[in-house]
Amino acid sequence: MISRFFRPIKEGFYGVGRHAAMSISSASAVTITLLIISIFLIFSFNLQQFTKDVEQSVQIAVMIDYAYEEQSQMDKIGIDIGNIEGVNEVKFSSKEDEFQYYLDGFEDEAQKEVFEPFREDNPMHNAYYVSVEDGSNLKVVADQIAQIEGVDSIDYGGESAVVLVNALNSIRTGGGILAGALSLLAIFLIQNTIKLTIFARSDEIAIMRNVGAKNGFIRSPFLIEGIIIGILGSIIPIMLSVFGYIYLYRIMDGVIISKMFVMIPPHPFVLKIGGILLLIGMAVGLVGSFFSVNKYLRWKR
Amino acid sequence: MISRFFRPIKEGFYGVGRHAAMSISSASAVTITLLIISIFLIFSFNLQQFTKDVEQSVQIAVMIDYAYEEQSQMDKIGIDIGNIEGVNEVKFSSKEDEFQYYLDGFEDEAQKEVFEPFREDNPMHNAYYVSVEDGSNLKVVADQIAQIEGVDSIDYGGESAVVLVNALNSIRTGGGILAGALSLLAIFLIQNTIKLTIFARSDEIAIMRNVGAKNGFIRSPFLIEGIIIGILGSIIPIMLSVFGYIYLYRIMDGVIISKMFVMIPPHPFVLKIGGILLLIGMAVGLVGSFFSVNKYLRWKR
Amino acid sequence: MIELIHASKRYPNGVNALNDINLKIDQGEFVYIIGPTGSGKSTLIKLLDGEEIPSSGTVNVVGINVGKLRHSKVPLYRRNIGVVFQDYRLLPRKTVFENIAYALEVIGMRKDMIRLRVRQVMNLVGLDDKGNSFPSELSGGQQQRVAIARAIANKPKVLIADEPTGNLDPAMSDEIMALLQKINREEQTTIVMVTHDLPLVNKHKKRTIVLEEGHIVADLQQGGYVQHD
Amino acid sequence: MIELIHASKRYPNGVNALNDINLKIDQGEFVYIIGPTGSGKSTLIKLLDGEEIPSSGTVNVVGINVGKLRHSKVPLYRRNIGVVFQDYRLLPRKTVFENIAYALEVIGMRKDMIRLRVRQVMNLVGLDDKGNSFPSELSGGQQQRVAIARAIANKPKVLIADEPTGNLDPAMSDEIMALLQKINREEQTTIVMVTHDLPLVNKHKKRTIVLEEGHIVADLQQGGYVQHD
Ligand SMILES: Nc1ncnc2c1ncn2[C@@H]1O[C@H](COP(=O)(O)OP(=O)(O)OP(=O)(O)O)[C@@H](O)[C@H]1O
Ligand SMILES: Nc1ncnc2c1ncn2[C@@H]1O[C@H](COP(=O)(O)OP(=O)(O)OP(=O)(O)O)[C@@H](O)[C@H]1O
Ligand SMILES: [Mg+2]
């Protein structure tokens, strides 16, 4: 029973060793395709992160008219805003908070002193800060809010914020499709390489059938071989991704081009990437072997 | 003599046909890697085009002071500008030209009439339009021009133009490196696949040596086989690139996101891409076969 | 035990390798199949092994209609028979020991039993010291003996041997013949042996079936064969 | 023509296949090499063919020191000799015709000449109708005859044959022997033939070299060999 379980594993390792040249070829095909996939993964995840950051950072500032400072009036405005479709979160900020926030903006204590007297005769508005579910309908939501009675003015960064969000979204979609397609191609490529490796051994498979080995018995060591090759092939991409990303993060200081694009911190992100690469490597090795062996099992009777 | 030349070609075609399964595998490895390369090529070329467009469109408008309207003075300014390092082209536009250009900006004839009287008492400046060699030192050049005696004012779109040019430049550099690296990996991958194909036939190579075939005699049909596989493998990527790009160009209306990014027109661009893909396919098939055969030629004595 | 009824084999390229073969071999028999090269001897063996399907007629072995077996059931059937192939068919990346052991692993034999049995058959064919060699490191005759050892390892009910002494010197051929006869006698194994070695056929007289151009031209129960040229 | 001086061959795994072989074969001789399986006969042939390098000593064939040949020069040397390999070594994806033609293409023979010569040798070995078959579609004996045909096609100065009749029936063996003797007689081709077929050796008496465990134990100029068991 135990030997039933261990035989394919032992045989799989033997197989890799005794076909060293072919195993290296297959593993390096895995390595290269995983490298490509890794670049796309890191790019996609970061892009997703950017988009989320940007969408969260663009919020609509709603200033309430001085004539609507009673609690009940303000509450009604808050509820009205919350009822608009597409609104994610509504946060209230009183005119006192706003004033304090304004003061906090100065670094110089002296300058704070200058504005201190205005605290009594506060020129700020009570405000709501509204974030939207989907950055791309920012403008629609903002326009609706502007209609509400008691809203003095709104500010949402205008057209430029909308354009940016839309651009990021379309890059993300396009990039995602591209990454998915390339990953599929890469997987097919590895499968293809493994098929060639097994093709070179179709004679062996036929001989195994000749001496009475059932298909499952023949297949299992090849599957283990495929997994081993997948693991071997993913070592270099994993190392490169992990250390490469950490290095990149360090020299880029965690941002790309400008502070707006904050990179995902390496920990635990690199572990996630490494894990995904390992899983892809193993799965593709397994699946690739499975289909290839099956093909050649039918080659002779 | 003629048979010397045709034998490898005939044998090469036979080889592809008689190892159909392996040939298909190798060719599909070529197909996939060329697809990946193709995407990068199209992306890179377009990016390069954008960057060039943007760099050309950002030019420094230099307005000449009313006090320096004598031809010799203006010539001197022109020469001074031309002497600044990094300046690409300097074009003079007289105040009359400028005025005409201003007038031409109006579509409405009536409005043109309104301004016509000003032609005599022309409020425009004589101007130089300066384009720079490298968009990234736009600001440096502009600052130097501003120092020249007789320059009234300059305009170059300010910081935003510099940021855009810099961003495009760094994307282009990064993308170029990435595309180059991926192409190299892809080429290695094809070579690897071909190696496996030939590995499965190392016995054949040994037998050929057994009956007295010189290495060159053995090698030549394999080289032709490699080229054929390269050509077969590049058919689909070429078709997809050509028709895909034409389609994309049509549905995108020739621009990406905004009018600023004008796509390269499909003709003759797609032919260039197709040619490059075909060349890569053939070259890699040839080189991959060459190294692989050489390796197995030494396998037995 | 083995029965061919109107069995014919025509290869896809049009060669009629066997024509209307009717043949019955009982359990425990030892039968030679002789005939000129290309007369269909190996094809007959491939029909018995299930490697080729008869174009018409029936092939029954140990009660199984071999030509009608499903692809996935063929290996199970093969555990009943041992075959020595004319081209040996050894696994190139396994040692001699592993090659023989593989035929026992497939039937799920225990590891220590396998070790014992492999040593035993390697000794029987005189290859005690070659256990760790790969097939490519063996002489032709040694490879042939590995193939014989593998075929008899799991004590099959039927042993089919395609020229098992083709690459052996006369002394070794005699040893192998003695071994096969012993198996035939002691284990009641049915043996079908293709051979060109007329001195051998005449020395150890057995039922002899003569093939020529795909037809059975003689079935000599008393054995022995005089060449008619 | 062929001269081995103190030639020994030890394989990397430690097997001493040949020990201190001294042997001289003159042009036009026909020599049998016999000996039990595993005695080093094929190894001797591999030394002559340049496939293996002697561990010590010298191997000279047609005036060339075969063991010292550069790798790239080995094929040129091989055009002087024809070899029938024990395992045939036919190109699996070429037809019988193409397999034989290949050995002529490599020496740059004209196409029509090739066609003529290939037909000729196919007829000599009795395979006229198998020109378009692939090796896998041939019987064992037919493959062996293709190997023989290929070896003699370019009329080599030396013909080396490793058990060329191992898979042939006695009648066909006699035919092949007659063919080899004719080549030996008419074209003065030196022939070295490894065989197990003692009846053959005794029927066509030639110089016979007996190998045992890597040593030459007899060199019978008058030929004929009586087995000592
Ligand atoms: N796979 C195949 N496809 C087509 N023809 C075949 C195939 N195998 C064998 N043949 C042909 O069938 C005939 C019988 O072949 P077979 O191998 O049965 O002969 P054999 O009696 O075993 O000969 P030998 O003694 O030379 O081994 C031959 O003419 C051979 O060419
Ligand atoms: N490539 C190799 N590596 C290691 N040992 C080898 C190799 N080839 C042959 N041998 C060993 O060398 C010895 C002689 O082998 P060889 O093939 O020369 O025998 P042979 O006389 O041709 O036998 P046969 O008649 O069986 O063909 C054998 O013991 C064999 O196992
Ligand atoms: Mg046969």
Ligand SMILES: [Mg+2]
């Ligand atoms: Mg031998």
